[in-house]
Amino acid sequence: MTSWNELTPAQRGVLLGAASVQLSLAVSAWADLACRPADEVNGSKGKWAAIIAINFIGPIAYFARGRKH
Template sequence: MAAHRNKKKWSDLTPAQRAAVLVAGSVQLSLAATAWVDLARRPAAQVQGSKAKWAAIIAINFIGPIAYFTRGRKTAS
């Protein structure tokens, strides 16, 4: 199990690395929460595809919420 030896524990990280992990996690959670709230409030007619599909896609780290905001919402005509 060579891969197990390379895993770092939280206590092994430097303060800068810990801060970076916390910032990245906060950004991810904020993006996902904002996307899910928008999806929940947006009428199905204003969403490209099914709302259930987009709800699952949003759960994919960083890529999901960004994809929803760029491709999942229909623009006002």
């Protein structure tokens, strides 16, 4: 495994960018889930809260499938 100090500045930038996108997606999805009434969520809110924690896939799945339109 490569340590942070062994990464080039470009690799560090890409890693920080991906991490910030992931965090932004997760925070947005959790905020939406917290404010949305349970009857407007497909399935249980607890299940979706756990799914959102799964990298990029979780928040995208919540926005695509977790909310009733």
